[in-house]
Amino acid sequence: MRWKIVIPLVAAAGVASLIAGGVYHHSATTNAREAATQPSSRSQAVETPTSAGVFTMHEQPKQVPELQFVDGEGRAMGLDAFRGKTVLLNIWATWCIPCREEMPSLDRLQAQLGGPDFEVVPLSIDREGLPAVEAFYHELGLEALGxxxxxSASAAYRLGTVGIPTTLLVNAAGLEQGRLIGPAEWDSEDMISLLRRELQSINTASNR
Known part of the structure; x- marks a missing residue:
C-alpha cells in the first residue's frame, strides 16, 4: 500500500486524539493536501518513493525543535546527545499497530547500518512510560535498538506529526533532512539504498 505524504500543522487537540486513538492517519482533507503541496519560499520538498514508503526530502534542512525524553535507564536527554551523527528519529507507541509491525525492521536496520555515523532512535510516546516499552521490546526480541x-507525548506535537508512526531523518547538525509519514519496511533493499545515498550526501555536504 502506498501512503500519502501530508505535513499540515498539528493542533493540540489533534495530538490528544492521536494519543487516545492509536491509529495512523493515512488520509487527509482536501485543504490539508493542498496546503502540503503549496510551494514555499524557504524550502521545497522532493518526494522519494521506495517500495517501502515515500520519504519527503527537503531541499533545505529544517530546524528541529528541542525534545526532552528519557533513555532506557530513565536518564533525561535530548537529540543533542546524538549530535555529530545522522539520526533516524521514529515517533511511535506500543498501542499503534503499524508501529508495532515496523519495529522489527527498524531493529534490523540499526543492526545493519548503526554505528558512529548513524543511529535509529525510536522515541515512544507511551503514557505508561518505560515499563510498557521494555515489555514490548522483550516480547518482540528487539536487541539492536535503544x-x-x-x-508526555510532547514530541509528537512539537514535531508537527499528523499521526504515528512518523519518522524524521536528522543530519549530524541536528537539522531535519527528510520525513516519512506512516510505516515502512526499513530494512528493504530500496530503503537501505536510499538511506545510504542520503548518508553519503549529508556527509559530503558537512565536509564542504
Missing amino acids: IYVDK
Missing part, C-alpha cells in the same frame, strides 16, 4: 520514551 529505548527512548517521552511519556
